[in-house]
Amino acid sequence: MAIFPWEFLTQSSWFPLNEGLLYGPLVLSLLILLFIHGFLRFKPSSHRNSPPSPPKLPIIGNLHQLGRLPYRSLSSLSDKYGPLMLLKLGQAPTLVISSAEIVEEIVKNHDIDFSDRASMTAAKIMLYGGSDFGFSPYGEYWRRARKICVSELLSQKRVQSFRFIREEEVASLINKLRHESCSGRSVNLSQLLLETSYGIASRCIIGKKAKEDGNLEELAKRFLRSFAGFSFGDLFPRLGWLDVLTGHIGRMKAAFNEIDAFLDSVIDSENNMLDDDHSKKHIVQILLHLHHNDHDSKLTMNNVKAILLDMLLAGIESSATTAEWVMAELMKNPRVMKRVQEEVRRVVNGKGKVEEDDICKMEYLKCIIKETLRLHPVVPLLMPRETSARIKLQGYDIMPKTRVLINAWAIQRDPKVWENPEDFVPERFVDNTIDFRGSNFEFIPFGAGRRGCPGISFGVAVLESVIANLLYWFDWKLPDDVDCESLDMTETLCLSASRKMPLHVVPNAYGC
Numbered sequence: 001m002a003i004f005p006w007e008f009l010t011q012s013s014w015f016p017l018n019e020g021l022l023y024g025p026l027v028l029s030l031l032i033l034l035f036i037h038g039f040l041r042f043k044p045s046s047h048r049n050s051p052p053s054p055p056k057l058p059i060i061g062n063l064h065q066l067g068r069l070p071y072r073s074l075s076s077l078s079d080k081y082g083p084l085m086l087l088k089l090g091q092a093p094t095l096v097i098s099s100a101e102i103v104e105e106i107v108k109n110h111d112i113d114f115s116d117r118a119s120m121t122a123a124k125i126m127l128y129g130g131s132d133f134g135f136s137p138y139g140e141y142w143r144r145a146r147k148i149c150v151s152e153l154l155s156q157k158r159v160q161s162f163r164f165i166r167e168e169e170v171a172s173l174i175n176k177l178r179h180e181s182c183s184g185r186s187v188n189l190s191q192l193l194l195e196t197s198y199g200i201a202s203r204c205i206i207g208k209k210a211k212e213d214g215n216l217e218e219l220a221k222r223f224l225r226s227f228a229g230f231s232f233g234d235l236f237p238r239l240g241w242l243d244v245l246t247g248h249i250g251r252m253k254a255a256f257n258e259i260d261a262f263l264d265s266v267i268d269s270e271n272n273m274l275d276d277d278h279s280k281k282h283i284v285q286i287l288l289h290l291h292h293n294d295h296d297s298k299l300t301m302n303n304v305k306a307i308l309l310d311m312l313l314a315g316i317e318s319s320a321t322t323a324e325w326v327m328a329e330l331m332k333n334p335r336v337m338k339r340v341q342e343e344v345r346r347v348v349n350g351k352g353k354v355e356e357d358d359i360c361k362m363e364y365l366k367c368i369i370k371e372t373l374r375l376h377p378v379v380p381l382l383m384p385r386e387t388s389a390r391i392k393l394q395g396y397d398i399m400p401k402t403r404v405l406i407n408a409w410a411i412q413r414d415p416k417v418w419e420n421p422e423d424f425v426p427e428r429f430v431d432n433t434i435d436f437r438g439s440n441f442e443f444i445p446f447g448a449g450r451r452g453c454p455g456i457s458f459g460v461a462v463l464e465s466v467i468a469n470l471l472y473w474f475d476w477k478l479p480d481d482v483d484c485e486s487l488d489m490t491e492t493l494c495l496s497a498s499r500k501m502p503l504h505v506v507p508n509a510y511g512c
Contacts, residue, residue, distance in 0.1 A: 048397040051086040051095065061088030063235070069493055071380035074098070075410035084394050086402075090235025092118075094403040095387075098410040100417060100442040102394060107441070107449040110391050112138070115450045118386040118403050121231040121243065126223065126256040132306035134314070134383060138450070144297060145307065148290065149454045153283050153311070159457045162204045163356060166465045169199040173466070174473050181507040186479045190324050190502035193466065197320035200462055205312050206266050207282040219259050220313055226255035228494050263305045284308055315455065318378045319462045321498045325376040326368060326467050328503050329424050331476060332484050336426060340364050344471045345510075354472050359464045365471075367429040369463060370443075373436055375424060377445035378496045380409035385451060408444050409497075417442045474507040 054077055056062050066089075067073040074096050078085060083099030097103060106114050115138040117123075123135040133149055136142045152158070173196045180187045198217055199209055229248050233240025243249045270284050281289075287304045290297045330337040343364045348354050359365070385404040390397065413421040419428070434440045437456055438448035446453040470476075478487065482504075492500040 048399075049395065051084045051394075051396045051398075052081045053086045053088070054081055056088050059090075061090060063089050069491060069497075071407055071409040071493075071497070074381075074405070074407050075413075078407070078410060084396065089403075091237065092235050092403050093399065093401075094405060095398060096405050096407060098407040098414075100411050100414065100444075103406060103411065103444065103448060104441040105393065107438075110393065111449045113387055113389045113391050114385050114404060116386040116388045118234075118384060121233045121240070121249075122227045122229075122252060125249070125252045126227055126259075127309065128302040128306040131300075131303050132310035133454075134310050138388065141298075141303075145303070146450075146454065148287075148297060148299075149307070152286055152290070153307075154455050154458050156457055159461050162200075162458075162461075165203045166200055166356075166462060169196055169203070170465050170469050172196070172199070174469055177470075177474060177507045178509055181474065181509045184506065186504040186506045188502050189327060189505050190320075190499065193323045193327075194316070194320040196466060197316045197323075197462065200319070201312055201315040203282070204458075205283045205308060205315065207270070207284065208266075216262065216312070219262055220316065223255045223259050224313065224317075224495055226251045259309065260305065263308060266308075267301070267304070283311065311455070315458065315462075317496050318455075319459050319466075321378050321496050322369075322372060322376070322459075322463055323466050324499055324503055326372045326463070327470065327476075327505070328487065328489060328499060329372055329375070330368070330471075331478055331503070331505060332487050332489065333424055334484060336368065336424070337471075337476070340368055340426075341471050341475075344468055348472055354465075354469050356461070356465060359468050362464075362468060364426065364430070365464070365468060367426040369460070369467070370429045370434075370436060371424060371426040373445040374412045374418075374443060376491075376497060377408045377412060379445075380407065380493070380497050382406045382408050382444070382447050383451065406444070406447075408447075411441075412443060412445070414442065473510055475510055477506045477508070479504055479506060 054062055054065060057064060065073060065077065065087075074085075075098060078096065078098040083097065084102055085096045085098075087094045087096060097106070117130070117135050117137055120130070120135065123130040123132075127135055130136055131141070133142070133145045136145060173192060176192060177187065195217075202209055202216055226248075229251065231240075231248060232242040232246075266284060267288065270288055273285070284304075287299065287307060291299045291301065291304050330340070340362075343362055344354075347358050347361050351358075382405070385406075387398055387400055387402045387404060389400055392398070412418070415421050434443055436443050436445050438444060438446065438452040441448060444452075446456050478484065488499075488501045490500040491497050
């Protein structure tokens with residue numbers, strides 16, 4: 001679960017004309033530059049069999065067709081032009097894939113050739129030259145970083161060692177809700193879920209609550225806003241200087257300097273507490289132990305900070321967003337809510353505590369989480385890849401340096417694969433072995449292949465613990481002025497696909 005830069009295209013500022021930046025002489029100058037740039041880049045087309053493409057505008061290509069929710073716009077285009085489309089986003093050739101069959105072909109036959117990352121301005125400036133796990137190019141460093149993440153940081157054993165943190169933070173959430181339930185007023189569950197996610201992620205990763213060592217939550221918000229901004233240089237390489245003119249480079253550097261200073265303070269304090277036994281330590285201590293003692297890992301201090309930042313921001317965003325969607329879907333579907341609460345309370349059986357061993361027996365709860373991830377993947381277009389060689393795919397020629405967007409949102413709503421794909425039906429996963437770990441290509445909310453997310457176990461453990469406790473300890477209803485049919489399920493997209501409006505609900509303590 002990493003950070004994803006391509007979602008900047010969804011913001012109202014994806015093309016600066018919307019911001020009022022280009023008026024008068026500046027408009028004319030920029031348009032002239034764009035056309036000159038386009039003519040300089042023009043090359044006669046070669047005799048190759050390219051995938052189908054929607055009509056393009058001069059210079060900007062297909063950028064105007066992305067809309068505010070690109071995964072929906074691209075899905076509609078795919079319905080017309082096919083599940084394999086070649087777009088031009090500015091000057092960047094971009095392959096869009098909307099079929100499980102094509103994803104399977106890529107993973108099984110061309111995974112290495114599709115495992116690179118495009119060079120992104122934000123990653124270079126804000127992720128230590130792109131040396132985090134998510135954005136680093138495919139190669140030796142990425143393989144070493146993945147090995148560390150899988151075997152040291154996010155293994156099943158390590159995730160289980162954080163169990164007490166999950167239990168304590170979820171208990172804190174339940175206590176806050178219990179206190180609020182006495183008033184009978186609605187609560188902003190979205191904010192409470194985000195605070196819980198910050199608490200769990202920060203304690204597991206840096207060993208402290210988010211606000212015990214600087215205001216991580218505020219730093220992260222400023223960082224993400226800057227990271228998600230539109231960059232001319234990514235789509236029009238010769239116009240990168242405009243990122244300086246608009247102040248985008250300055251904003252990114254300022255946000256990066258803030259978070260870098262925060263990480264430096266965390267590392268300075270942790271360096272004084274290192275010991276040889278790191279089996280039960282939090283992630284920053286494990287990384288520092290590898291940096292100081294494991295010469296094979298070759299981790300620089302910037303690598304350590306990049307991986308920490310990647311994990312902090314991704315771990316917080318994905319868990320909170322998915323938990324919010326789960327609760328929203330349950331509020332909208334009272335029949336499903338009733339059935340899952342009966343299961344949770346039957347399994348716990350009045351023990352006074354929801355234990356993680358209990359959650360393993362909650363089969364319908366797991367079906368609800370799967371159905372939520374099917375309908376609401378946190379990163380609908382997954383993380384963009386880039387081809388490293390010329391490839392033949394579905395009979396088409398795919399050239400090197402082509403960016404690749406896999407539309408998981410469209411794949412997971414494909415009517416050829418899923419019955420009633422737009423409906424929330426957890427029963428579709430009952431007695432069904434399909435899983436989200438990358439081997440079933442019609443269900444890939446965390447990606448597939450070499451570039452699949454290594455943090456699935458961490459994120460799912462948090463999600464299951466939070467949802468099981470919310471369902472056990474409280475009965476839920478919507479505020480008086482909202483009913484389940486009219487509950488607003490509008491999406492918004494910045495770095496993840498989240499609800500546009502916060503989820504306000506009324507908790508009633510169970511048994512009262």
